Amino acid sequence: MNGRGRAPGRHTAAGLALLLVAALLAALVAGCGGRPAADGTRTAVQDVLDRRAAALLDRDAAAWAATGDPAGYDRLRAVPLAAWSYRVTAVHDDGPGSGGDALRADAELRYRIAGYDRAPVTTDRVLRLVRDPAGRWRVTGERPAPKTGEQLWDRGTVTAVRGTHSLVLGVGGSAERLRTQKAVAGLADRAVPAVTDAWGPRWPRRVLVLVPDTLDGMAALLAAPAADYRGIAAVTTGETGGGPGAPADRIIVNPEAYGLLGAAGRQVVLTHETTHVATRTATNAATPLWLSEGYADWVGYRGTGRTPRDAAPELEKALRDGQEPTALPPDGDFGFTGDAGRLARAYEGGWLACRMIAERWGEGRLDAFYRAVGERGKRAGAVEGALREVLGVDLADFTARWRTYLRDELG
Incomplete structure (x- = not known):
């Protein structure tokens, strides 16, 4: 507690007594935690x-x-x-x-x-x-x-499966869990070249995947409540802007939500998370989540044939109900602990923004726009500057085009 507002002056006898009592109590409290050793x-x-x-x-x-x-x-x-x-x-x-x-x-x-x-x-x-x-x-x-947060080995004996472009670490060692690890390695091995084809070769081109035993195990690794990740199939941890001095990102799979997906959905998830690994060095505080998550979804869906009506059901419903978004999804809408429908609309809106750029300006411009935002770092107006430099539009024009694109694709 701060001693704010205390005036300087001599200690009275009563004041000294109080100080001695306080010192004794502090010593007793310290003793509860164990005395420092020699x-x-x-x-x-x-x-x-x-x-x-x-x-x-x-x-x-x-x-x-x-x-x-x-x-x-x-x-x-x-x-x-x-x-x-x-x-x-x-x-x-x-x-x-x-x-x-x-x-x-x-x-x-x-x-x-x-x-x-x-x-x-x-x-x-x-x-x-x-x-x-x-x-x-x-x-x-x-x-x-x-x-x-826990480390994976705090959950049990670690098993390792190596893929061509991946290392998948799990716990438990049962035949079923080993099959899951091998399947994840196969999907990760397909994800790496798919991401490289979209983003380019300037990233490590390998991924480290952790498969804990349960949702609770995933939450323990993240030092977060399990409820925050109940419907999330996987997340990627790492340092934004991480360069040569940063550890590798970890893709952490939620075995419960991931297990509910079909084969195509699992591949999209692993490709999405692998995209975060590839783009980490170009991502920083200036990168809005609609761009980082939207780009990862764009790479994840790229080449799958999924249409906006297939992959953006929440936004389609919002437009049908007369609730067309007026602005690009704010970062706050991407919180895992908020409304699930709002979270889905945020991801769908970010994906469609990136899909629009790729279709109307070209895939190369989409990559260049992402990098340009990151290169501006924490400077104000990073997105606006990158829009003008790479796409030749301002934020208001881009947002208007995106809203029209939503109506054309989903209306």
Whole structure:
């Protein structure tokens, strides 16, 4: 709490007493979370975590077991790791009664997936350790830090399926789940060349896909409520504008919603998400969601023969009911937690805007427009400037043309 409004002055005896009480309470509260351990203990904990990381990278199960709980090794064995390291940030006695023989360590985990991550993924972890009779620290457990997303191996033993252009990591290892992973790899392998054909070759041209066990598992990876993603078949995580210093995007599949789709729908979803991977470096805060999501849908539907009436039923209904949109979909309409109909209309409207550009100005101009918006970065008027430069129209003219296009295609 801020001490705003407090005037400077000498402390009275009563004031000093209050300060002493406050200090005592603060010490008691700190004690509930465990006292900070000595620097020598922190160094010892860092050493055991360094040995644990080296054992994992060396694929040495015995060396891993020598550092503590052996269970995590099997969970991670199938993950193709290029790097794995911990940096201890704090060490605390693990609560009253531990006698200094049980610790909680806060650590930063950095890892890279071989062939995919150009830079490490960084995530906060909490580890518990105990001292054995010989005085050595051993890890007894590891979990995500509070308010931090899980990693896939927190859900169970990871299985890996490699495609020509993809790596699909899942959990569980059942025959059914392995079949799902193989099917996803096949769709991803078709998505990559389809995206390259539309966007061009200047992107890694490979995708990393995570298939958790359940919707709850997907939500845990995203550190979000499951309800936010109940009807969402897949999402892509990554840093907008991510360049050479960014980890690879992860496409995360919701096995429940994805499983309800037919073969064509699954391919559209994987191609849509792969498009986000390809366009990431050209996407930033200036890129409106109607463009980034609309372009991904345009690539996803490209070549499928899907017509606006097939793929935009919510917008068609809105026009039929006399509720024609007056403006391009705002970013707020793309929220997963809002009205499902509004979300569908937003996606459909963005797709039809990009489809109109591709038809009337050409596919090359659509790509150039997307890149031009991104090149303007956070500057005001990025979309308006790109419209004038690439398409030769202003925002009002473009919006009017889009509304006419909706009527022509759906009315």
